[in-house]
Amino acid sequence: VFIQSKGLMSTEAAVSFPYGDGSGCILASQSGFFEFVDDSGANYFAWQLEAGLTYRLIVTTGSGLYRYDTQDMVEVTGFTGDTPRLRFSGRIGMVSDLCGEKLTEAFVVRSLAEAGLDHRTYSLLVAVATPHPHYRLFVETGPGPAVEVLGGGLDHALKANPQYEYARRIGQLGPLRTTGVDDLYGRLKRHRMKGGTSIAGMKAPVLLTRSDAALLAALGADKEDA
Template identity: 45%
Template sequence: MSAWDDLLQLASPARKTFLSGLNLPEKIQWNVLSRILGDNAQTTFGLQHGFASIQSVDAFRHQVPVAQYEDLRADIIAMTKGEKNVLTREEPLAYDLTSGSTGAAKIIPYTASGLENVRVALMVWLADILETYPQIAHGRFYWALSPAAREMQQLPGGALLGPVQDSVFFGEEAVTALSALSVVPPELALESDIETWRTETLCHLLAAGDLTFISIWSPTFLTALLEHFVQEPEAVIQALHDGISGCRANPYRARTIQSMMETTGLDTTVIWPHLAAISTWADAGAKRFVPDLANLFPHAAIQGKGLMSTEALTSIPISAAQYPVLATASAFFEFLDDDGNSWLAHEVVPGCKYRVIITTSGGLFRYDTTDIVRIHAPMERTPTLEFIGRAGEVSDMCGEKLSGQSVIEALEPLSCFAFLAPLVKQFPHYALVMDADMVDAAQAAK
């Protein structure tokens, strides 16, 4: 049995369970909430908010207010110092930092049950993409891990403070298979020198003629990596020829790529002819960069990722749905409309926008993610959703209250990178900055 077979065997039951529950979002969500409340009823937070007495969603809403991170910061800090039963009965296994779009860095706890919820959702996605693109199983993959910007820290309570690598979320059973199939050694993500990381990553990638699948976060991650190679190919080709840090010498491959660069320039169909699919962010601010990625890889399908943050995994891309499907078993979800009314998964209306509120096994209770989503047609009775931006990203030079979400939507028709720059000289205004070679003034004026 191959490593891909092992992964599919691990992942298929999760996909089967998820698909069988698409008609039962209300039941699944109540089961998730009931379990979280029961598990944490005797914690300090659970006792303060009467978790043990909550028998309905309405009671939960009444007894537990919507929380911003600052409402939980003191409790989370206490947990990092070793205080027990503060937010969760489980002791967190690790913590990670997220800076968010505004404010100070946030420390997010990861419990075993919280990680298991994420693992199951990722298994649903993995099984689905393997079923949709079976040719993936005929080669290896690249799961992009950014170079470590900071080291793991031991907290006073004994747990580790991030960065938590993506492989952790898949669980121990899957990690062995994933490591065997990765064209880039996972430990390379621990390389803190960016030049070394870039050269070695490119060397491993260029050596992998059997690459069939790529998973990245931002599409610009991959386009920028390859643009660096186009601008300075010599060092990478030399490393491929001679071998470097775990990447075996491959003179023939190096000469082939050198010849390609001298004749046609970068051609991904020549380097990776078997590449079947690329998984990447494709919503909100990332959407405008997807066409560049598609042009660079004309032979590969581009699959948008679901909504996943440090705090929670909200949606899962499923091939049968146009938009990612709500991950009903990973957390309890509420959706706030513009009037502050809370709606549940089975109550949201296609076409409407909502702010996502989560309750997780990691101790985030009615936590405001600030994520804004647009609801689309359900898959059976479970909503599909599109991430369109974050609340709270507002520019207000002179009362205009210009939101980041509205700017993204306004600039979306432009076929190039563009942004608004606030200017205050003479009078407060914004300048639209874009590539004049790709967009004419008439198109921009619209």
């Protein structure tokens, strides 16, 4: 059974939903008024966007939010007619820095796509500081390449960041470890709810910049690694 992505939904706004055969999800253009800000700070409307570029998302809704900065980044993957198709590309300010590599969530999203992991139901890269700094990839199990192949592909894609490549080459960062688990997002959600996080405001990150033993155990780190 093929399970579609739910699109980009939050307590603030319904931004996109799955429709058609294109990559990403189509903008929910009738659910609010959307503005998009590029790296230079220039604002654009939906019909002015360019495929392949990434924008910061601003929403105005009928429930009273006016030009609310969601702190979400979205990539334009194409168009259905005049309506853009979007892919969540990370949160503003989400940066992992174990050994000077400074991986942003947006870069990790692109690297996951390059490694073929964007077709999985859910994948999550976790920074692990002890006993030796390394990254751990958790992958929702399913059909397709073996998890160790996917992990190797992601490690290669991450090396496009020269600081990551250097830290891996000289051994400051240990090898990327990969674990395939069932119900990955459910595991993360239950762990966060135990810590007091409300399910209403919970999003599915692709990068966690810190971790502890409890989180790793909750995600299934006791399973055999690749």
